[in-house]
Amino acid sequence: MAASDQLQLGEEEFPNVAHIAARVEIYPTLHPRFVVPEDERFDRSSYQIISELQPPVIDLSLMSSSTAKDRAYIEKIVADGCRDDGFFQVINHGVPMELIKKLETFGYKFFSSSVEEKERFDLGFYSGYEGRHKHFSNPAPWAETFNVQISPFSNIDGLATLVPPTDTQSFRSLLLDCDSAMRDLGNRLLKLLEKTLSLKEGTYVQHFQKYTAALQIHHYPPCWHPSFALGAGPHADPSCLTILYQDSVGGLQVEKGEGKWVQINPVPDAFVINLGDIFQAWSNGLYKSSKHRVVLDPHKSRYSIGYFYSPQFEIPICVPNELVHADNPPKYRPFTCAEYYAFRGRRRQINRWENDLENFAGKDKISHC
Numbered sequence: 001m002a003a004s005d006q007l008q009l010g011e012e013e014f015p016n017v018a019h020i021a022a023r024v025e026i027y028p029t030l031h032p033r034f035v036v037p038e039d040e041r042f043d044r045s046s047y048q049i050i051s052e053l054q055p056p057v058i059d060l061s062l063m064s065s066s067t068a069k070d071r072a073y074i075e076k077i078v079a080d081g082c083r084d085d086g087f088f089q090v091i092n093h094g095v096p097m098e099l100i101k102k103l104e105t106f107g108y109k110f111f112s113s114s115v116e117e118k119e120r121f122d123l124g125f126y127s128g129y130e131g132r133h134k135h136f137s138n139p140a141p142w143a144e145t146f147n148v149q150i151s152p153f154s155n156i157d158g159l160a161t162l163v164p165p166t167d168t169q170s171f172r173s174l175l176l177d178c179d180s181a182m183r184d185l186g187n188r189l190l191k192l193l194e195k196t197l198s199l200k201e202g203t204y205v206q207h208f209q210k211y212t213a214a215l216q217i218h219h220y221p222p223c224w225h226p227s228f229a230l231g232a233g234p235h236a237d238p239s240c241l242t243i244l245y246q247d248s249v250g251g252l253q254v255e256k257g258e259g260k261w262v263q264i265n266p267v268p269d270a271f272v273i274n275l276g277d278i279f280q281a282w283s284n285g286l287y288k289s290s291k292h293r294v295v296l297d298p299h300k301s302r303y304s305i306g307y308f309y310s311p312q313f314e315i316p317i318c319v320p321n322e323l324v325h326a327d328n329p330p331k332y333r334p335f336t337c338a339e340y341y342a343f344r345g346r347r348r349q350i351n352r353w354e355n356d357l358e359n360f361a362g363k364d365k366i367s368h369c
């Protein structure tokens with residue numbers, strides 16, 4: 001083993017995934033850190049893409065159509081998707097794709113640098129680069145992530161000091177421009193969700209003047225035993241809304257009924273939108289936050305970019321009165337985003353499905369606030 005391998009591995013218990021992924025000749029069998037229990041593995045041989053279960057692809061420009069029929073059509077498709085599993089895709093969404101491509105290019109360059117270089121950007125728990133997943137128990141995700149915290153805590157200045165001085169300004173501007181474009185899309189989607197639930201305009205969006213947001217660039221290296229590991233284990237997002245760009249490789253799957261996984265086919269220039277646990281709670285369970293996971297490719301790297309959007313950190317999530325009635329009694333106790341994010345962050349088995357929202361807020365269903 002070369003000296004650099006020994007140096008890189010350092011803590012054998014928490015190997016860097018990029019380091020392991022680059023050394024198939026040294027690790028011909030998968031490192032135990034990443035091996036998923038047998039009943040949770042992805043069976044590639046029996047896999048088929050079930051096209052009729054694909055989440056809908058929605059042309060968001062129709063939201064401002066002068067034809068009421070177009071607008072009603074969009075609202076219906078979104079409402080059906082949200083009731084079903086909380087996943088849909090959007091095109092013509094108004095976010096300039098140049099921004100996303102620039103971020104993706106940053107990701108390619110960053111993730112192709114050495115482990116030492118990348119780990120200079122490791123600013124600790126969920127901040128900056130993450131390749132060892134020290135807060136995960138086994139199995140660790142076969143992924144490395146560049147975590148940008150935006151609000152209410154920002155690590156953008158901290159990260160900017162680590163890029164070459166000539167790039168500092170463009171790096172900061174890129175992240176801030178992405179935040180503003182994704183946030184704008186997030187607000188338009190929230191207004192659409194308000195309409196589909198027949199709520200007054202602003203019911204949700206008024207709680208996003210101050211907001212909670214993070215951006216993550218993920219790299220899933222090729223995995224030579226793709227059925228034995230997962231890029232992301234089954235989980236539901238803690239956020240209110242997630243806006244996700246995925247490249248053309250594919251691998252994101254959503255659970256449609258117990259144990260039945262459907263791949264969300266990449267659509268060029270589209271975003272996958274999924275509702276997170278906060279929205280499920282905020283809609284009193286009418287709209288779903290669904291379990292999803294990422295499977296791996298034996299030959300190709302996959303990249304994705306997620307924007308996780310939630311309301312003001314410290315306000316209680318209070319279900320609108322209109323959504324609580326005899327047929328739909330309160331399902332969750334009120335809680336703040338800060339409390340829920342802290343709960344999810346404390347979980348050691350963060351890459352595993354543990355029905356978090358139910359466990360956190362579904363037990364004593366006191367009335368809404």
Ligand SMILES: O=C(O)CCC(=O)C(=O)O
Pocket residue numbers: 216218232237244246251252292293294303304305306
């Ligand atoms: O990379 C993906 O497609 C999804 C990642 C994901 O589920 C997440 O970051 O929460």
Ligand SMILES: [Fe+2]
Pocket residue numbers: 235236237292
């Ligand atoms: Fe997710």
